[in-house]
Every structure is written in structure tokens, then in C-alpha cells.
Amino acid sequence: MSRLLRYLASRLLWAIPVLLGASVVTFAIMQLTPGDPARFILGQRASPETVEQLRRQLGLHKPVYVQYLDFLTNAVQGDFGTSLQTQEPVTDRIAQRVPYTAQLSVAGLLIAIAISFPVGVIGAVREGEFADHASRVGALLGISTPNFWLALLLILLVAVPFQSFPIFGMTLVTNDPIEGVLSTVLPAVSLGTAQAALLTRLLRGGMLDELQEGYVRTAKAYGISTGEVTYVYALKNALLPTITVIGLQLGSLLGGAVIVEQVFGIPGLGRMAVSAIFTKDYPVIQGITMFIAVAFVSANLVVDLLYAKLDPRIDVGGGEQ
């Protein structure tokens, strides 16, 4: 157990500089804006007094390093300032939007797993046969299809003919389970398909490798049925590396959600980020960017620990892998 704790400590030590770096990048978003950000936000016609007032509100009159330290001190306490547009605290606005993005991303991940696990395994087991070729072509098409176009196709081919799927907005499952599921299916399929394709390829490759391992032959020689060896022994080992990739895919899912939310009019973080860009609401952009970086890094920490726990071969005390 102490080994696991040491491993946890080393991963945390990795996460802290990464998040500090992320805070620098986030902070730089406003600094990189050419000219005076306050003038840029308010436009050319604003009076010098208004600009000066905004400069003070944003803390732009202080030296850059003081501004960064202020930003960091507040960010650590979960305070990203107030939205320039609505004057609400950015953190409150993010908190209202998170459930939608979370519901969409989790559903997208579930769809990706539900498609890729059977298809990837069948592809490996039936290597070179029709099912394998079909699954490989399908995976390539999945990787090559932009999620927002898939979303449009689903609206065109599913939502318009069958009126039960809403094409705008999303209901949280906690408010209304049936409406919640119905309004999530199409966005989640749009979001999950590309991830499903990547996972399928990975799982097929992993299964093919495992099936060639010595233990598979030994197990068969001991009289264990081919089915049991394939679906219990080999599958278990092939799934392990996929867990790490699923952790990394959370980033892609959150990124994809930005666009899919726009297509389906889902009031999530992505939609808020895009409208914040158009209104030059920098505190909101910074808050969302930092929030997603923290979420992504934390999720990968959890995945790393899960992986260490699941794979007995990994010596969690032993430094880099």
C-alpha cells in the first residue's frame, strides 16, 4: 500500500507543474491580445474613463507578475473573477454548465465503449475474414468523419423523420430520465463515433498481440476452451492498455463536445466558451480553459492509479514506465 501511496505522490508531483504551466498558458490568453485588452474589449468608441475603469477591474494597471500571482491565487481558490457580459461570478456560470457537458461526454464515452469493444474483439478473432475487413473499414470511416457533420446527418436521417429525438437543447437525466436520454442519444453518437473508431483499432491490435502470446497456447493445451481463453484471458489483458487511452480520450471528448454542443444547442461549457469568444469575455474563457485542464489532468491521474491497481505487472513504486 505504501508503494501505491508513493506512486500517487509521484503522479501528484507530475500534475502540479503541469497545472501551473496550464495556468500560465491560460493567463497568457489575455496578455497575448495585441494592444490594450480593455480597449479591445470595449471597442474604439469607449471613453478613456470607461477603459480605465475596466483596466482597474481586470487588474491591468499592476505589473504582469503581480497580475499572474493574483490570477493564480484566485484560481487556486476557484475564483476566476466575474463575467464581463453577465457580471456573475465565472465559477457560478461554469458550475451551471458542467452537468450538461458531463452528461454529453460520459454518454459519448459509453457509446464509444459499447461500439468498440465488441467490434474490436470480433475483428481480432475473425482476423482476415469479412467481419474483420468490415470493422476496419468502419473504423477508418469513423476516424475520418467530423463529429459535427455526423451530427447533421443524424438530424437529417434520424431526428427529422422520427420526431421523438429533439434537435435542439438537452434535458438532464436527473430532471427527466426519459427526455434526458432521448435528448442525449444523437449528440452522444456524434461525439462517440470517432472515439469508438480509435478504440476499435487499438483493441483489435491488442487482441491480436495477446492471442499470439505463449500463455494462450499453454491455456489451450491445458484443455481450456478457445472461447474461454479468448474472451476471459486474452481480453482481460488486451483491455488494460485501452484504459490508459480512454483517459487520454477524455481530452478529445471534451474538445469534441465544444462543437457538438454548438450543433445541438446544448447549454454546456463548450457553447459558453464559443459565445465568450464572440463577446470577448476573457474571464469566462480563462475559467473554462483552466477548468477543463484541471478536469483532464485529474481524470488521467485517476486512470493511472486504476491502471496501477489493475495490472499486477506494474511496479507502482518503480519510477517511470
Next chain:
Amino acid sequence: MSTGRRRMGVRFRVYRRIRTDPIAGVGALIVVASVAIALFSIVDDFLLSERMISAVLHDPYAGDPSNRLANPSFSHPFGTDEQGRDILARVLYGTRTSIIVGVGAVTFAALVGVSLGIVTAYYDGLVDSIGMRAMDVLLAFPAILLAIALLASLGRGFTSIILALGVAYVPSFARVTRSKALSVKSEEYVTAAEVMGYPDYSVLRDEILPNCVTPIIVQSTFSLAVAIIAEAGLSFLGLGVTPPTPTWGIMLSTAQQYITTAWWYSLFPGLAIMVTVLGYNLLGDSIRDVLDPQSSDGNRRL
């Protein structure tokens, strides 16, 4: 030199694969066609006083109020849009934006990422930790979100998108190059060059870099596929190049407003993206199989 002969061999093997494997051939054909169409539309739009696409098909910029949202027909194979403009001509012109942004972003990412990868691998220790930690920082953001955040400060336009996407793809190149360079670094010819007293930059440029080319080519092809989708996505969100420049993303975002009345408008620009991206993915898979039979899916960052 032996490295030169090896690379000729690789080029020949890739060429043979494209000739003999129909799937690789289709991929190569799509890639060549997309680049050709992009180059053609650049020449057509900027250099010719009389545009050829306009003469053969229709003017991609000229609307026709009496022919709005017309069904696909012999005269307009992909139909017309909400201003009566020919969708086929605009799809062809849209290739230009995708290819320029894609090639630009991947070139930027490759230049920065490959240099970083080689340098961090060669000078391990502090340089390596700092460089790779910086890459971890960039990887802490989803690529598209990082690009959006950068666009917030860079503003719109071709250069901004190329930079924004380029920065987002730097870590993929840095990681791929670094892991290859780490193994190349311990080869005898590198040690020989060091012992003979060649300066560091010469060892890096003449000994290590040429032997890292393989994974960089594979990574470039896949990154191009991803960048084309990302550019279309940013345009779809309204953060890409400004209208009236035809881009597949802007076309699709306008098409959504007419989705119940004009299916062709939502169909064809998306199909163009899918076919193009498929081409790069097919070619990338084939090159990777030839060059690097053991590796699996590369470093894709959606």
C-alpha cells in the same frame, strides 16, 4: 552514404505499395487530387482574370436570387445554397482553405516539434525535463480548446488558425521525434561523429535528424487528417477564416439552418471533408505499414 540508400529503398517500397495495394492507391489518389484541386483553385482565384471554374462550372461567389436552394440537377450537380451559389464550385474552392490551413499548421507543428524532440532527446537531463513538461502542459488542453483559446487572442484569419492549430499539434511531433531520436542517439555512427569532434548542431542535423524521418512522415500524414477536421470544426463554430471565402465548415454551419429543406447542402461539403480526410488516413496507414510494421496507431490528437 548508407543512410541515403536506405531512404531511397523506403521511397521505393512506399511507391510499390501504392502501385500494388488498391487501398493505398485510393488514398494516394485522393491526397494528390486534393492538393491539385487546392493549387488549381488558388491559381484560378488569384491569377486568372477569367476564372476557369466559373467558365466550366459556375462562379463560386456569384449568387442567383432566382435559383436559391435548388435541388441537385445536371447544371448544379450538388445543388445551390441560400444565395443561389453553386455548391460544387464552392466545395472545390473550399479544398483550398482546408489544404492551406492543414499544410501550414502541420508544417509549423513539425518544425517546432521535431526540433524540440531532437534537442530534448540529445541533451537529456534538465533540457529534457523542461521540454517534455512543457509538452505535457500543452497536452493538458484538448487540441480544439487550445486552438479556440489562442484564437481568442490572435483574432481571426488564415495565419491565426494556422498558428493556433500548429501550436496544438507540436506535442505530438515532439514526442514521436524524441522517442525515435533517443534510440538513434545510441547508434555507433552518432558516437563516431561525436568522437570526430563534429559540433552538436551538425550531429543533430546530419546524423540524428535524417534517421528520424520515418515516424515524422507518418505523423505528418495523420496530423494533416486531424488538422483538416479541426479547421472545418473551427470554421463551423464561426472562428475560422472569414466569409465569403468558401470553406467546408462555414458551408455546413449555414447548411444547418436549412437542414429540413435542403439536404444536399448539409450532405456534400461534409462528404468532401470525409473523403479528403479518409485519403490522408489511408495513405498514412499504408506508409506506416511499410515503414514501421510494428507500431500501432501513432499519436492522434483529435
